[in-house]
Amino acid sequence: MSEYDPLDAQADCFKPPAIPTEVCCLHCGLEYESYLIEWRIETEPDGSKHGFWCCPTPDCDGKGFGFDILPTDPEYICEDGSMMWCDDDDSDADADEWDDDPDPAAELTEDDFLPETPPTNRLRDEILGDDDIPW
Numbered sequence: 001m002s003e004y005d006p007l008d009a010q011a012d013c014f015k016p017p018a019i020p021t022e023v024c025c026l027h028c029g030l031e032y033e034s035y036l037i038e039w040r041i042e043t044e045p046d047g048s049k050h051g052f053w054c055c056p057t058p059d060c061d062g063k064g065f066g067f068d069i070l071p072t073d074p075e076y077i078c079e080d081g082s083m084m085w086c087d088d089d090d091s092d093a094d095a096d097e098w099d100d101d102p103d104p105a106a107e108l109t110e111d112d113f114l115p116e117t118p119p120t121n122r123l124r125d126e127i128l129g130d131d132d133i134p135w
Contacts, residue, residue, distance in 0.1 A: 006050040009039040014053050014064030017079055022072045025055040027062035031072060037065060 005011060016023075016034040024031045036056045041049050055062035055069055062068035066084065076084050 006048075007041060009051055009053070012039075012051065012053060014067055016053060016065045016069075019079075021076060023065065023069050024072050025057065025060060025062035026068045026070065028055060028057045028060040030055070030057050030060070032056065034065060034069075034071075037069060 009015060016037040020033045020035040022031060023034045023037070038054050038056050039051055040054050041051045043049055052063045053065055053069075054060075066078075071084060074085050078084055
């Protein structure tokens, strides 16, 4: 196995796909073709250099295909043949299958969150007496 090189654009796991696809940046919201994603090299505080695949929009800090920059097609298939998106309906069904314990929060009511005695404001009571606040 080769050693990790922070300046190798082709070895970066967030590189854009080989076949261009329409993407959207989560940071700026711009939609564009993935071939426009840029490789930039930045200097870290310790002086070392590190490369990133970045959104081409000026001053946008969206980085990485599949991280901040995502395909707009919900049916997008990755180069390895897997789907990038998952169907929420299927995942909820699987989660319910494993949940043997009922949700304890489902049994709580609003009264469970109220204090037993209402808070008091001694200074307000001294000024206004037992009367309610005038406004």
